[in-house]
Amino acid sequence: MRSPILFLVLSSALSAPVAADALRDAATETFKPLPSTIPALKENTVTPEKIALGKALFFDPRLSASGVFSCYSCHNLTTGGDDNMETSVGHGWQKGPRNAPTALNAVLNEAQFWDGRADDLAAQAKGPVQAGVEMANTPDNVVATLKSLPDYVTWFGASFPEAADPVSFDNMAKAIEAFEATLLTPAPFDAYLNGDDNALTAEAKAGLQLFMDKGCSSCHSGVNVGGHGYYPFGLIEKPGSEVLPEGDKGRFAVTETADDEYVFRAAPLRNIALTAPYFHSGKVWDLSVAVEIMAESQLGEELKPEETAQIVAFLDSLTGTMPEVTLPVLPAETAGTPRPTTMVE
Amino acid sequence: MRSPILFLVLSSALSAPVAADALRDAATETFKPLPSTIPALKENTVTPEKIALGKALFFDPRLSASGVFSCYSCHNLTTGGDDNMETSVGHGWQKGPRNAPTALNAVLNEAQFWDGRADDLAAQAKGPVQAGVEMANTPDNVVATLKSLPDYVTWFGASFPEAADPVSFDNMAKAIEAFEATLLTPAPFDAYLNGDDNALTAEAKAGLQLFMDKGCSSCHSGVNVGGHGYYPFGLIEKPGSEVLPEGDKGRFAVTETADDEYVFRAAPLRNIALTAPYFHSGKVWDLSVAVEIMAESQLGEELKPEETAQIVAFLDSLTGTMPEVTLPVLPAETAGTPRPTTMVE
Numbered sequence: 001m002r003s004p005i006l007f008l009v010l011s012s013a014l015s016a017p018v019a020a021d022a023l024r025d026a027a028t029e030t031f032k033p034l035p036s037t038i039p040a041l042k043e044n045t046v047t048p049e050k051i052a053l054g055k056a057l058f059f060d061p062r063l064s065a066s067g068v069f070s071c072y073s074c075h076n077l078t079t080g081g082d083d084n085m086e087t088s089v090g091h092g093w094q095k096g097p098r099n100a101p102t103a104l105n106a107v108l109n110e111a112q113f114w115d116g117r118a119d120d121l122a123a124q125a126k127g128p129v130q131a132g133v134e135m136a137n138t139p140d141n142v143v144a145t146l147k148s149l150p151d152y153v154t155w156f157g158a159s160f161p162e163a164a165d166p167v168s169f170d171n172m173a174k175a176i177e178a179f180e181a182t183l184l185t186p187a188p189f190d191a192y193l194n195g196d197d198n199a200l201t202a203e204a205k206a207g208l209q210l211f212m213d214k215g216c217s218s219c220h221s222g223v224n225v226g227g228h229g230y231y232p233f234g235l236i237e238k239p240g241s242e243v244l245p246e247g248d249k250g251r252f253a254v255t256e257t258a259d260d261e262y263v264f265r266a267a268p269l270r271n272i273a274l275t276a277p278y279f280h281s282g283k284v285w286d287l288s289v290a291v292e293i294m295a296e297s298q299l300g301e302e303l304k305p306e307e308t309a310q311i312v313a314f315l316d317s318l319t320g321t322m323p324e325v326t327l328p329v330l331p332a333e334t335a336g337t338p339r340p341t342t343m344v345e
Numbered sequence: 346m347r348s349p350i351l352f353l354v355l356s357s358a359l360s361a362p363v364a365a366d367a368l369r370d371a372a373t374e375t376f377k378p379l380p381s382t383i384p385a386l387k388e389n390t391v392t393p394e395k396i397a398l399g400k401a402l403f404f405d406p407r408l409s410a411s412g413v414f415s416c417y418s419c420h421n422l423t424t425g426g427d428d429n430m431e432t433s434v435g436h437g438w439q440k441g442p443r444n445a446p447t448a449l450n451a452v453l454n455e456a457q458f459w460d461g462r463a464d465d466l467a468a469q470a471k472g473p474v475q476a477g478v479e480m481a482n483t484p485d486n487v488v489a490t491l492k493s494l495p496d497y498v499t500w501f502g503a504s505f506p507e508a509a510d511p512v513s514f515d516n517m518a519k520a521i522e523a524f525e526a527t528l529l530t531p532a533p534f535d536a537y538l539n540g541d542d543n544a545l546t547a548e549a550k551a552g553l554q555l556f557m558d559k560g561c562s563s564c565h566s567g568v569n570v571g572g573h574g575y576y577p578f579g580l581i582e583k584p585g586s587e588v589l590p591e592g593d594k595g596r597f598a599v600t601e602t603a604d605d606e607y608v609f610r611a612a613p614l615r616n617i618a619l620t621a622p623y624f625h626s627g628k629v630w631d632l633s634v635a636v637e638i639m640a641e642s643q644l645g646e647e648l649k650p651e652e653t654a655q656i657v658a659f660l661d662s663l664t665g666t667m668p669e670v671t672l673p674v675l676p677a678e679t680a681g682t683p684r685p686t687t688m689v690e
Binding site for chain 2: 066067076084093285327333
């Protein structure tokens with residue numbers, strides 16, 4: 001009488017991996033694990049010298065007119081690569097128009113900013129430096145600052161050995177892009193995609209299944225679980241104006257096409273549990289609430305509480321191991337270094 | 346005929362170390378090399394757990410009401426432990442009243458702040474967190490923030506194992522003090538004091554000699570080449586009101602003693618070449634000019650240009666090796682974490 005029972009146990013033991021593999025197979029078609037090496041950049045060879053230069057620039061508050069803000073200020077690498085504010089505070093205590101996205105894994109996004117108006121991180125890096133509400137600087141003043149610091153001149157020379165005039169605003173942006181390309185955060189979900197069944201809890205696996213079945217992964221797919229493709233916020237049902245302020249028409253400002261009103265890039269979801277508050281407006285602090293709003297506005301779905309919890313468990317599995325970043329030592333000002341100006345024009 | 350020449354050569358070879366030793370002997374009586382270990386703190390045992398907690402707190406912008414500023418914002422460890430501004434920019438873009446001093450080696454100062462109003466770094470750390478023009482927070486809100494983050498609760502427990510209620514404003518300050526106690530920057534001058542003749546250039550040695558002969562070291566002495574003792578700024582001749590603004594009466598605000606008008610703590614001079622602009626007013630960007638102003642106002646001395654250059658060469662030898670600081674990974678907000686407020690009251 002014992003053999004049938006033994007058979008049943010064996011059968012279920014055997015069938016579990018099959019089911020797990022089916023889920024992994026579906027996930028593998030939809031997502032992609034993080035690469036184990038620094039991604040190649042378009043027209044920007046990554047070298048150790050360029051990474052080191054880019055790190056120095058990323059941390060240097062002298063890229064801002066006031067000397068108060070560096071890239072790190074809003075893309076804080078201690079707190080998930082963002083600043084955990086609704087919208088960032090910038091020059092003169094002005095508030096930025098949209099929530100600061102994380103710099104972590106951003107190199108893998110198809111385009112940058114909430115409206116995708118920058119093709120890559122090199123193009124992106126030039127934006128905040130010049131934005132009046134952010135760092136409020138000018139390319140000329142940045143270059144004058146960098147050229148006044150002999151170490152930077154050396155570092156730019158080593159990073160761009162073939163350039164006639166290595167210290168330039170474009171090369172600043174390329175070096176920052178090279179550093180940011182190192183900011184990858186492998187997560188339990190990557191281990192799962194790579195074949196480790198134990199990397200995800202049962203709840204996270206159920207959440208992954210739901211994430212695909214309900215249609216979340218129609219937009220949030222690929223290596224960054226989002227970060228590519230543009231979709232109207234409120235495809236099925238527009239969220240309230242608190243979450244989707246009427247004044248910000250998203251990608252419409254880039255394309256000036258009526259179809260692009262309130263269209264945004266699908267947010268990349270790696271480390272999403274670390275980067276509250278949510279949405280371009282930064283108005284939602286609770287990840288469960290953000291999931292519910294997405295389900296309703298984009299899919300017309302009202303999630304059961306346990307479904308929301310499962311999807312959140314899956315999203316938690318996207319929280320990765322932070323890169324180890326040692327602070328750079330920046331060159332000291334010289335007599336020729338432009339002085340910080342905290343004046344607001 | 347060759348022996349007398351040989352004798353002369355030998356004699357000068359022998360006499361050089363004697364002269365160098367005389368300078369070192371005098372220097373050793375006046376200054377002290379950095380310790381090779383973390384200094385003991387008053388009523389604050391330093392443990393690895395406490396250092397790690399203190400580092401997290403030092404970098405955490407949630408210690409400020411706005412979520413914009415951390416200790417690191419003004420005590421930037423990439424730029425000499427200060428912010429390289431005349432006076433810091435704080436909550437609501439307000440400007441602080443005095444130049445931010447470096448956090449590097451600050452543990453070795455006899456008292457903290459320009460007017461010495463805090464006995465130690467634990468007392469100091471509580472100041473900016475609460476100052477309306479700096480981080481504008483309250484102890485209650487800080488403790489509520491920290492208690493809302495389970496990792497912090499664990500870290501405080503491990504750092505203060507005997508405390509009944511480990512997460513407190515006082516313990517926050519003690520942990521920050523423990524981290525700051527690790528921020529020591531051994532410099533060529535230390536190597537010289539420790540016996541390495543080649544650690545200082547001939548110009549720096551001449552500057553060291555002048556620094557003692559002219560009387561600079563009457564105030565700027567000890568392990569931090571300053572950082573203890575209080576002296577009127579303008580002992581012999583008051584500098585202009587641009588450099589010494591009339592509204593800031595220095596230590597008078599602490600002691601309310603007429604003798605303490607315009608009295609300040611002698612600035613610690615380690616890494617001074619990295620921490621322009623100078624003086625409590627932050628009005629002087631050039632170290633040579635600062636040296637000249639000091640010589641005139643405190644000593645009634647007009648330095649020759651080569652003397653200034655020699656003293657600056659000595660001061661350059663106080664620029665140390667920066668501590669290697671790896672960014673901490675901070676806990677993510679929870680539902681209970683007080684939200685940042687960028688409102689200015």
